[in-house]
Amino acid sequence: MKIRNTKEKHEKIEVPMTPMIDIVFQLLIFFIMTFKIVDVEGDFNIKMPEAARESNALTEEQIPPMRLIMKANTAGDLVSMRLAEQNFSIEGGYTSYEERTSAFSSLGNYIVRFMGNQIGPGGNTPETVEIEIDADFNLKYEYTIQAITMISGRLDNNKEVVPLVEKIQFAPPRPDPNAE
Amino acid sequence: MRINKGRRGIEEGDMTPMIDMVFQLIAFFMVLVNFTEQETNQDVVLPHSVLAKAPDPPLKNVVFVHMTEDAEVILLGQRIILDNAYDYLYQEAQIIRNSNVSVDDTTVVIRAHEDANTGHVQKLISECLRAGFKQFALRATSGEENHS
Numbered sequence: 001m002k003i004r005n006t007k008e009k010h011e012k013i014e015v016p017m018t019p020m021i022d023i024v025f026q027l028l029i030f031f032i033m034t035f036k037i038v039d040v041e042g043d044f045n046i047k048m049p050e051a052a053r054e055s056n057a058l059t060e061e062q063i064p065p066m067r068l069i070m071k072a073n074t075a076g077d078l079v080s081m082r083l084a085e086q087n088f089s090i091e092g093g094y095t096s097y098e099e100r101t102s103a104f105s106s107l108g109n110y111i112v113r114f115m116g117n118q119i120g121p122g123g124n125t126p127e128t129v130e131i132e133i134d135a136d137f138n139l140k141y142e143y144t145i146q147a148i149t150m151i152s153g154r155l156d157n158n159k160e161v162v163p164l165v166e167k168i169q170f171a172p173p174r175p176d177p178n179a180e
Numbered sequence: 181m182r183i184n185k186g187r188r189g190i191e192e193g194d195m196t197p198m199i200d201m202v203f204q205l206i207a208f209f210m211v212l213v214n215f216t217e218q219e220t221n222q223d224v225v226l227p228h229s230v231l232a233k234a235p236d237p238p239l240k241n242v243v244f245v246h247m248t249e250d251a252e253v254i255l256l257g258q259r260i261i262l263d264n265a266y267d268y269l270y271q272e273a274q275i276i277r278n279s280n281v282s283v284d285d286t287t288v289v290i291r292a293h294e295d296a297n298t299g300h301v302q303k304l305i306s307e308c309l310r311a312g313f314k315q316f317a318l319r320a321t322s323g324e325e326n327h328s
């Protein structure tokens with residue numbers, strides 16, 4: 001048996017790292033190429049009852065839907081809003097982003113007050129209140145969505161959604177003024 | 181002057197920190213990469229709403245219908261004009277029924293461009309109703325308001 005030479009130096013075995021770095025770079029480039037920044041999308045928690053009701057008969061619990069009338073100018077921008085008897089319009093119509101934002105805030109606050117009234121049986125709950133949106137044909141969809149945002153709920157301090165009105169429907173569309 | 185006859189070995193910079201950073205980057209992207217195909221469309225810029233929440237639990241039996249600002253409807257990758265949408269929607273409803281899924285349980289997710297006419301969106305909804313669909317979801321980008 002060969003007596004091991006204890007003075008033999010233990011050689012350090014060097015693993016070639018260059019191929020590993022190459023593969024790592026390949027992986028990195030793959031992930032960079034496949035990375036895509038996408039906006040998070042979400043839905044509204046609203047119930048849209050069938051727009052075409054055969055009869056206008058209402059059950060005992062139902063109250064007739066409140067009508068939100070939204071008017072647009074020729075460019076499709078919102079100029080006025082009215083919910084039932086409450087008017088959110090201003091003289092000359094909305095002309096700026098700030099005026100529209102303020103009008104939507106007023107709409108939201110009105111809905112909050114409206115839903116807060118008469119707590120208890122017979123009060124305004126998300127099940128009983130229904131709003132019908134009657135918007136001009138050429139009103140830009142973003143304004144309709146903003147109105148639905150203000151009507152359907154509110155973010156509380158914990159960023160949770162407090163539901164306000166869940167039953168939202170669209171009034172039968174008025175004919176397209178641009179159609180042949 | 182002493183002539184330097186020292187080692188002429190190649191001086192290699194230490195690559196270890198660079199490899200560490202590269203691994204960090206890989207880990208970052210691996211965590212973020214999402215291989216699920218979200219049904220989106222480049223032509224449709226969704227309106228924004230702070231109340232829009234991703235459906236939880238995720239919707240089963242979904243049909244995505246896109247609408248561009250020119251009232252062009254995109255359904256299953258096909259671009260159709262609004263007047264023809266009913267035929268395609270009815271076809272889609274039939275396909276769903278044939279696969280033993282109730283159309284009543286199917287949600288139509290409407291992804292309409294923020295500048296589309298509300299009237300066109302309403303017409304689209306009524307065509308979907310005519311084709312037999314009953315449940316709808318209006319889609320918007322969610323999160324805090326951060327645009328003008």
